[in-house]
Amino acid sequence: MILFILCFVLFLIGLYGVVTKRNLIKIIISIAIMEYSINLFFILIGYIKGATAPIINDEVQAAVFVDPLPQAMILTAIVIGLATTALLLAIAIRLYRKYGTFDIRKINSLKG
Amino acid sequence: MEVYLLILLVLMILGSLYSLHARDLLSAVISYGIVGFGLVLSFLFLQAPDLAIVQVVVEVITLIIMIAVIKNTSREELPRQTNYKIAINFIIILIFAVVFFYIFNRMTGMLSEFGDHFTRMATPYIEGSGKTGSANLVTGIVFDFRAYDTLGEATVLFTAVIGVLTILRIKGRKKEE
Structure with missing residues (x-):
């Protein structure tokens, strides 16, 4: 249970960054941290003590596998996370070129 | 471990x-x-x-x-921000933390302890691994049982790449003037 809570603390740190930071790069880093903590949480749920990786091996017949379903889901989520991070960074570059700053308050006040 | x-x-x-x-x-x-x-x-x-x-x-x-x-x-x-704003931020994050911790507590109440997970949903996937012929169960699920999910993932990736290309290519309003 302590692992779940630590994972949740990691999520909260990301949330703290999104809510309080003004720098766009820091906000993007916080979003990525939140995403990582969610990925880790899924894999933590699917873990079974003493189980082996879900790969079938003829020589060593494993008794139990860890749950392969969350792993498959997270495999998809990791790649999508990369795509969204790249998109966010591209938007950050555009904003920097236009306003010359990463400060979201200044970007907000220069509307139009 | x-x-x-x-x-x-x-x-x-x-x-x-x-x-x-x-x-x-x-x-x-x-x-x-x-x-x-x-x-x-x-x-x-x-x-x-x-x-x-x-x-x-x-x-x-x-x-x-x-x-x-x-x-x-x-x-x-x-x-750095002023102390006044830091205090407001701290209060906001405290409220968020309390709300999220409440949700987290309710959500993980149903879960078993770490390491005691019981495979429910994935059992047919593990038993049917002979049908896919893949030794790795994860790739068997990603590319066979849940291939439509992977198709959706490819769509998202494609959209993101198109988005990055579009955003980085167009000229800003500042440069046109």
Whole structure:
């Protein structure tokens, strides 16, 4: 249970960054941290003590596998996370070129 | 086993805290790398080698993109906020933390303890692994039982690539004038 809570603390740190930071790069880093903590949480749920990786091996017949379903889901989520991070960074570059700053308050006040 | 995971998670938390408070954006990005590579090691400890491989590649690419962005823009962090604003932020994050912790508590109440997971949904996938002919159950699920999910993922990736290309190509209004 302590692992779940630590994972949740990691999520909260990301949330703290999104809510309080003004720098766009820091906000993007916080979003990525939140995403990582969610990925880790899924894999933590699917873990079974003493189980082996879900790969079938003829020589060593494993008794139990860890749950392969969350792993498959997270495999998809990791790649999508990369795509969204790249998109966010591209938007950050555009904003920097236009306003010359990463400060979201200044970007907000220069509307139009 | 569990001790290693604990140490890794504490390291990841420290790295993420430092990356949020660093005065230099480059060191913020590098210490964000601690979180990503700690995640890789935790995946290895949690018997998920496929995920570890994918995460290494994704983490390296993310770090390269972020460092390229910082190289092309500025690496200085903004000046510190006033005490008054820091206090407001602290209150906001405290409220968020309480609400989220309440939800988290209710949500994880139904879950079994760490390591006592019981495979429900994946049992037919494991039993039907002979049908796919794939030795790796994860790839069997991703590309066979749930191939439509993967198709959706490919769509999202394609959309994101198109988005990045579009955003980086068009000229800003400032330059047109």
